[in-house]
Amino acid sequence: MNKDQGIAQLRNELRGWLAENVPYDWRERQSGDDVPGFLASQREWLTKLVAGGYATPHWPKEWPGGGRLLAEQVAIFEEIARADAPRMSLFFVSLYHAAMTLMECGTEEQKARHLPAILKGEIWCQGFSEPNAGSDLASLRCKAERRGDHYVVTGQKTWSTLGQFADWCLLLVRTNSSGPKQAGITFLLLDMKSKGVECRPIKQITGDEEFAEIFLDSVEIPVENRVGAENEGWRVAQATLSSERGLTAVELTERLARSLWRLVGLVTAGGQDVALLDDEARRQIVDIASRIEGLRALISSLTVRRIAGMEVVGDASIIKLGYARILRDFTALGLRLQGMSAMRDMNYVLGAGYETSNWVFDFMNSYQWNIAGGSNEIQRNIVSERVLMMPREKLA
Amino acid sequence: MTSTNMAGEAIEPEELRDGAARLLADKVDRRAAWSEVQTFQAVADLYSEMASLGWFMLTVPTRNGGLGQSFVALAPIYEEMGRALSPVRISQTMAVVDVLAVDGGADAAALLGRIAEGTARVIVLEGDGDLSAQTVPEACHATTALVLPSDADAQVLLIDLAQPGATLDNVLTWDRSRRYGDVRLSNVVSVALSLTAGEASVLVQGHDDLAMAWDSVGGGRQALDEVVQYMGTRQQFNRPIGSFQALKHRAADLKVKLEIARALAEHATVAFSARTDGWSTLAGQARLLAVDAFRTIAEESIQFHGGIGFTWEHDAHIFLKRALMNEMLGGPPEQIRDRVASGIISKALLRE
Numbered sequence: 066m067n068k069d070q071g072i073a074q075l076r077n078e079l080r081g082w083l084a085e086n087v088p089y090d091w092r093e094r095q096s097g098d099d100v101p102g103f104l105a106s107q108r109e110w111l112t113k114l115v116a117g118g119y120a121t122p123h124w125p126k127e128w129p130g131g132g133r134l135l136a137e138q139v140a141i142f143e144e145i146a147r148a149d150a151p152r153m154s155l156f157f158v159s160l161y162h163a164a165m166t167l168m169e170c171g172t173e174e175q176k177a178r179h180l181p182a183i184l185k186g187e188i189w190c191q192g193f194s195e196p197n198a199g200s201d202l203a204s205l206r207c208k209a210e211r212r213g214d215h216y217v218v219t220g221q222k223t224w225s226t227l228g229q230f231a232d233w234c235l236l237l238v239r240t241n242s243s244g245p246k247q248a249g250i251t252f253l254l255l256d257m258k259s260k261g262v263e264c265r266p267i268k269q270i271t272g273d274e275e276f277a278e279i280f281l282d283s284v285e286i287p288v289e290n291r292v293g294a295e296n297e298g299w300r301v302a303q304a305t306l307s308s309e310r311g312l313t314a315v316e317l318t319e320r321l322a323r324s325l326w327r328l329v330g331l332v333t334a335g336g337q338d339v340a341l342l343d344d345e346a347r348r349q350i351v352d353i354a355s356r357i358e359g360l361r362a363l364i365s366s367l368t369v370r371r372i373a374g375m376e377v378v379g380d381a382s383i384i385k386l387g388y389a390r391i392l393r394d395f396t397a398l399g400l401r402l403q404g405m406s407a408m409r410d411m412n413y414v415l416g417a418g419y420e421t422s423n424w425v426f427d428f429m430n431s432y433q434w435n436i437a438g439g440s441n442e443i444q445r446n447i448v449s450e451r452v453l454m455m456p457r458e459k460l461a
Numbered sequence: 462m463t464s465t466n467m468a469g470e471a472i473e474p475e476e477l478r479d480g481a482a483r484l485l486a487d488k489v490d491r492r493a494a495w496s497e498v499q500t501f502q503a504v505a506d507l508y509s510e511m512a513s514l515g516w517f518m519l520t521v522p523t524r525n526g527g528l529g530q531s532f533v534a535l536a537p538i539y540e541e542m543g544r545a546l547s548p549v550r551i552s553q554t555m556a557v558v559d560v561l562a563v564d565g566g567a568d569a570a571a572l573l574g575r576i577a578e579g580t581a582r583v584i585v586l587e588g589d590g591d592l593s594a595q596t597v598p599e600a601c602h603a604t605t606a607l608v609l610p611s612d613a614d615a616q617v618l619l620i621d622l623a624q625p626g627a628t629l630d631n632v633l634t635w636d637r638s639r640r641y642g643d644v645r646l647s648n649v650v651s652v653a654l655s656l657t658a659g660e661a662s663v664l665v666q667g668h669d670d671l672a673m674a675w676d677s678v679g680g681g682r683q684a685l686d687e688v689v690q691y692m693g694t695r696q697q698f699n700r701p702i703g704s705f706q707a708l709k710h711r712a713a714d715l716k717v718k719l720e721i722a723r724a725l726a727e728h729a730t731v732a733f734s735a736r737t738d739g740w741s742t743l744a745g746q747a748r749l750l751a752v753d754a755f756r757t758i759a760e761e762s763i764q765f766h767g768g769i770g771f772t773w774e775h776d777a778h779i780f781l782k783r784a785l786m787n788e789m790l791g792g793p794p795e796q797i798r799d800r801v802a803s804g805i806i807s808k809a810l811l812r813e
Contacts, residue, residue, distance in 0.1 A: 329809040333810070348795060348799070351746075351805055352798070354746070355801075358725055358728075358743070359721035360724075362727065363723075363724035366728075383720050387721050445706075445710040446709070448713035448716055449703075449709035449712050450709070455692060456693055456700070458706060
């Protein structure tokens with residue numbers, strides 16, 4: 066069996082599995098759901114995916130469901146999106162960022178302690194960004210001092226996705242301020258139940274609380290929880306940041322491509338009456354559909370390049386800029402087409418990513434893509450300087 | 462992406478691209494568009510060069526003396542023609558090849574043979590009886606017209622343009638990178654093919670959509686490359702203007718737009734070549750994104766160049782005028798949107 070046949074077979078099996086295992090009513094159930102309900106649904110979905118062997122295709126083959134090729138991982142994300150299954154938002158940092166960091170840089174003890182626990186639902190968050198270290202992450206100032214067999218950490222972290230539910234945190238701290246800013250950073254694993262940790266959810270413009278800020282006041286972290294050597298945390302952080310390998314973009318664009326029916330449904334009485342569609346709306350739908358189709362084609366060709374190990378600097382930035390713009394225009398169009406009733410619609414589906422069926426929520430939420438994970442402005446610097454090879458700006 | 466066909470050996474598209482780029486760099490004088498319209502002779506010579514490289518044979522079936530390639534072989538040539546602002550576009554002739562190959566009759570075979578050997582050049586017209594058509598690219602260079610009657614069930618007609626009833630007048634347009642002409646037919650003799658207008662027009666449309674998409678992707682690439690290079694050398698305030706974020710961020714956005722358009726053109730090319738489901742809609746969508754990207758880049762290029770970009774001596778306006786024409790040919794964008802809408806909407810309603 067060659068590679069393509071293998072992937073076709075994987076897709077077939079997964080389609081069958083999804084047909085049986087995606088809770089068909091999850092959108093209804095999670096529409097307007099409260100936080101405990103959201104957590105329970107996410108746990109239930111993780112348990113199913115782990116049992117099915119589809120949660121950890123990117124883990125080494127010693128693990129159940131592990132050892133999949135990147136092409137197979139892409140296929141799994143596509144099929145999950147096409148089946149309109151829930152996103153795995155609560156466990157994404159655990160399964161990708163935490164697990165991949167530990168696999169690559171962690172000690173045997175750290176791996177033994179956390180990897181099996183992650184499969185059982187241990188929740189992780191990321192403690193990288195700070196109020197004064199966003200786009201310029203390496204300038205972070207959260208300070209750690211070595212005292213005997215532990216570090217004492219004081220500082221503030223922010224934009225930790227779902228940090229309020231996390232058991233553990235991937236923490237970047239400053240252990241040296243004398244040299245270049247990247248050279249004095251250390252990578253620690255923080256138990257969120259430690260004394261001196263306070264975590265507050267951040268209410269976003271959507272009203273949702275998907276991020277949190279973490280305050281650390283003389284928090285003691287055992288030295289055994291350090292990943293990599295002291296002052297070499299920046300390198301470890303690169304492993305964390307490269308762990309998802311573009312799979313989120315694959316998944317979200319598939320979801321977007323498949324959600325066109327929501328726009329069309331909106332102006333055709335749920336598809337009952339296509340004659341209701343006026344010229345203006347029809348043409349705007351054609352435009353956004355074409356851009357989504359183009360983005361999908363671009364992701365697919367760049368994914369082929371990545372699978373072949375020929376990824377080029379800037380590929381990810383081009384995709385992120387494209388997705389951010391199209392998502393905003395898509396949700397803005399939905400909002401405009403629905404009109405005033407959209408402004409009164411307060412229901413939305415938790416865990417549905419960027420298509421919660423609430424146009425105002427989705428439009429507001431789309432800004433997240435312009436800012437998080439390297440703002441549009443940072444991405445444009447990368448594309449102009451490293452793809453178009455335009456001159457760098459002189460820094461003041 | 463390789464161009465394979467049951468009958469022909471696959472030709473590596475990148476080899477075709479290199480050959481096209483070399484020929485066009487050598488033979489196209491895009492500055493001819495500065496002073497006056499391209500001369501008849503320059504365009505006729507370019508046609509001969511292209512024929513001698515075998516471009517007209519590429520997609521002609523092997524049984525008709527061609528190379529049996531799919532559209533995949535033409536895509537890099539069309540893209541290079543866009544980059545070079547080629548005054549010749551062979552796409553009308555090659556769209557007709559697709560129709561004739563399906564038709565299979567004796568008249569179709571005869572014309573295919575002449576196209577393959579480089580002696581026939583075809584334009585596509587729509588209408589009935591004594592029709593006239595305006596602003597047809599390269600009309601004065603055509604030997605033959607393929608006419609699509611307004612009744613979709615009527616047979617497609619071939620008309621020899623050398624006969625007395627056919628009048629071809631060269632016309633000047635704002636796009637001087639190509640030649641255009643008005644066509645009038647009166648009491649002409651025609652030959653009916655077996656294919657109907659409905660069957661033929663969808664093929665012509667798909668080919669034309671993709672040819673225009675690639676020409677525009679090529680034009681957009683070249684215009685962006687040139688203006689990015691200019692911004693890297695033009696100094697103001699003791700630094701290259703390309704170092705200013707106010708400019709480079711806009712250039713980055715243009716690059717994103719272009720890459721998305723190019724990816725869809727590639728995807729639609731594969732779909733059209735294999736005639737997979739939905740190819741016709743995809744081809745139209747690829748055209749929409751590409752002409753829009755080209756026009757946006759060409760507009761921004763004028764602004765990025767500043768005063769020099771507003772002068773006749775600079776090439777920026779040649780790109781812009783060609784981009785405006787690319788957006789206009791085949792109907793205004795609204796018409797193209799309306800044409801592809803039903804394909805998109807029915808797919809969406811099926812939640813595919």
